[in-house]
Amino acid sequence: MARLSEDVSRYFDLDRGLVDRAIFHDAALYRQELRRVFAPSWLFLAHESQFRKPGDFFTTYMGEDPVIVAMGRDRKLRAFLNACRHRGMRVCRADAGATKAFTCSYHGWSYDTSGKLVNVPNDEDYPAHFDREQWGLTEVAQLDTYKGLVFATWNPTAPPLVEALGQMTWYMDAMLDRDPEGTEVVGGIHKWVLEGNWKLAAEQFASDWYHVNISHASALMVMSPSGKGPRTEIVQTPGRQYTDPLGHGAGFPTHPKSRFDDRVVHGYYDYEALRERLGDARAEGPMTTGHATVFPNFSYLPVNGSVRVWHPKGPDRMEVWAWTIVDRSMPDEVKDAQRLYNLRTFGPTGIFEQDDGENWSECQATAHGFMAGSMTLNYQMGLGLESEDGIHPGTTGRLYSDGAARGFYARWRDLMNTPAWHEKDS
Numbered sequence: 331m332a333r334l335s336e337d338v339s340r341y342f343d344l345d346r347g348l349v350d351r352a353i354f355h356d357a358a359l360y361r362q363e364l365r366r367v368f369a370p371s372w373l374f375l376a377h378e379s380q381f382r383k384p385g386d387f388f389t390t391y392m393g394e395d396p397v398i399v400a401m402g403r404d405r406k407l408r409a410f411l412n413a414c415r416h417r418g419m420r421v422c423r424a425d426a427g428a429t430k431a432f433t434c435s436y437h438g439w440s441y442d443t444s445g446k447l448v449n450v451p452n453d454e455d456y457p458a459h460f461d462r463e464q465w466g467l468t469e470v471a472q473l474d475t476y477k478g479l480v481f482a483t484w485n486p487t488a489p490p491l492v493e494a495l496g497q498m499t500w501y502m503d504a505m506l507d508r509d510p511e512g513t514e515v516v517g518g519i520h521k522w523v524l525e526g527n528w529k530l531a532a533e534q535f536a537s538d539w540y541h542v543n544i545s546h547a548s549a550l551m552v553m554s555p556s557g558k559g560p561r562t563e564i565v566q567t568p569g570r571q572y573t574d575p576l577g578h579g580a581g582f583p584t585h586p587k588s589r590f591d592d593r594v595v596h597g598y599y600d601y602e603a604l605r606e607r608l609g610d611a612r613a614e615g616p617m618t619t620g621h622a623t624v625f626p627n628f629s630y631l632p633v634n635g636s637v638r639v640w641h642p643k644g645p646d647r648m649e650v651w652a653w654t655i656v657d658r659s660m661p662d663e664v665k666d667a668q669r670l671y672n673l674r675t676f677g678p679t680g681i682f683e684q685d686d687g688e689n690w691s692e693c694q695a696t697a698h699g700f701m702a703g704s705m706t707l708n709y710q711m712g713l714g715l716e717s718e719d720g721i722h723p724g725t726t727g728r729l730y731s732d733g734a735a736r737g738f739y740a741r742w743r744d745l746m747n748t749p750a751w752h753e754k755d756s
């Protein structure tokens with residue numbers, strides 16, 4: 331279905347590091363974003379460990395589309411629109427669970443865990459040509475996993491997941507490949523709503539170490555041994571920021587003594603073995619206190635195992651869904667320590683998370699005014715300072731930089747300006 335789409339080039343001058351604020355609050359741009367950024371991209375759904383036996387399911391969103399992720403009787407993971415083919419009712423109203431079938435609570439159409447329509451009440455009243463085979467749940471075009479993370483896309487023409495992740499996998503492996511057994515989810519999923527555009531969060535996790543010393547000053551004070559303030563090695567930390575041409579980004583301090591913050595987790599790890607497994611560059615960089623975003627709306631923090639999705643809920647609102655993942659081989663008490671550490675720092679009431687949410691919602695609130703909402707924003711930090719450093723794959727710049735944010739918006743702009751597979755006539 332063709333819709334009027336706007337050329338968004340005028341909102342950016344990325345060579346000069348300028349971004350027009352309209353991209354954060356304009357309702358028409360938001361609708362275009364759902365069509366051209368979310369619908370065509372690979373999106374994070376869940377972790378494989380959430381599905382252990384046939385019938386296990388989990389409901390989430392792809393953009394604003396509600397989806398069910400389910401393990402079929404053949405143990406295959408599939409994802410479908412969580413919308414009944416009859417009148418569009420939400421078919422599954424639970425967050426997660428185990429079932430043999432998804433039965434719509436409106437008129438009772440029932441679908442099995444592979445999405446097939448298996449029961450229709452009063453089906454003798456349907457015409458002879460009514461063919462249940464044609465009325466199964468709408469399935470994603472592609473679903474794949476990367477080291478435990480489940481992604482899917484509606485886009486049949488999207489490149490395979492591993493290509494869409496590109497060189498970002500080297501950085502992701504610093505969290506996903508510490509343990510030959512892989513990772514698993516511990517605890518539940520925290521979900522909370524923030525009055526901010528989803529890109530504020532995705533961009534920050536790709537690119538923003540800059541705010542850490544200022545926004546999180548009190549949290550760093552609490553965590554400092556003297557209690558007086560952030561340690562100099564935190565404030566002056568050397569580090570790098572990775573900018574991926576596909577819009578992904580990661581920033582991380584680089585220090586030979588880079589360590590996990592939680593004492594129990596720190597005590598568990600054999601750092602020499604990790605160096606052996608992941609190489610010095612990863613062990614001294616992205617493995618611990620870094621931050622990262624996989625374009626468009628999946629972010630993670632290796633130091634505490636926080637993985638999160640920024641679900642868009644209109645131009646002015648996002649819903650954050652956050653999981654804790656841990657290495658499978660960790661003893662239970664280490665897993666639990668990591669889970670609690672994540673909650674203390676980046677849970678919905680975490681000492682860092684609250685600072686971030688406050689910033690994003692205040693940025694959004696000021697954008698409601700006409701003058702403030704039409705400002706040009708400055709994304710010039712680190713401009714011209716990016717290079718291939720021979721240590722970290724791809725293009726990296728200084729830790730304090732807007733480089734990955736510029737990369738994120740370059741990718742966003744290009745997708746917004748490109749008709750997606752579903753726009754035949756554009």
Ligand code: FES
Binds near residue numbers: 415418419434436438
């Ligand atoms: S809307 Fe689902 S059975 Fe009618």
Ligand SMILES: [Fe+2]
Binds near residue numbers: 541545546682685686
């Ligand atoms: Fe932060």
